[in-house]
Amino acid sequence: MQTMFHYNWLVREEWYQWCENIPLEELLRKRTGGVGGILHTLFHVVDVEWSWIRVLQGKDDFQESFEEYQSLEKVRQLDTNFQFEVREFVRCWNAEKENNILYDPQPDGSVVTDTWGEVMRHMIAHEIHHIGQLSVWAREIGKKPVSANLIGKGLSHTLPKI
């Protein structure tokens, strides 16, 4: 589990560095698919990751508005602000938490249940999916995207030991 979070964080950092060489206008440009833009996507993955961590802990969440984060620096700062709590939660993850139940009340009065294990994997897949969208938009502006390879990043130290 932790390995894939570490993968996402490494890839996200590489995308931040990639963005440093792209004009802000291109980062903010409206695009087809996903949440509709490069910087908006990075903002979205940061926001959603943190929001789920908060929900699992039964803590208050708030919906950040991208309107307030219209620069690479602001998105990175938001990420930095959230990172401690997110990393601490992921670091403390263990198998006993897999089958904890999250109760998610719906507008119609019903209650949807998810296991924490499902939610954590949902978070992982959510980010990888959106990063895949970035890779298309990168090519559209003639730039080579960040590699999505998980092997070769030295992540084996984050694998479960037997």
Added chain:
Amino acid sequence: MQTMFHYNWLVREEWYQWCENIPLEELLRKRTGGVGGILHTLFHVVDVEWSWIRVLQGKDDFQESFEEYQSLEKVRQLDTNFQFEVREFVRCWNAEKENNILYDPQPDGSVVTDTWGEVMRHMIAHEIHHIGQLSVWAREIGKKPVSANLIGKGLSHTLPKI
């Protein structure tokens, strides 16, 4: 681990069904990013998944050519042909295999090593990343993409039990 493979297989099946309502011309059209097309992407994820499973088992691999699989039916049939071996390998996955070493000789004579755990997670991330690309191309042709949500798919039965 198994949960994320099951997620990928469910989402892939939903993309096959999505493709049934798209003209073949659109499925084959050259697009920007990734491997350059919708059906080609599905072919690619099927091919790569199987290839890694073969490599981990020390078995022969072969590079399929997409030129031979220019219809949805042919890609699905290839997937069906590979599925038994892939699913059996994933079903039998356990923690003891995490730190097995894959030795990967390079053209320059050096040998790169990856743990099996890294390779399995690489396969998972590889597919999710490419499916993210499909979601952009779907919007480009005015179609709603398949949901990338992992929660809500009843995958908790595939989670590790304590």
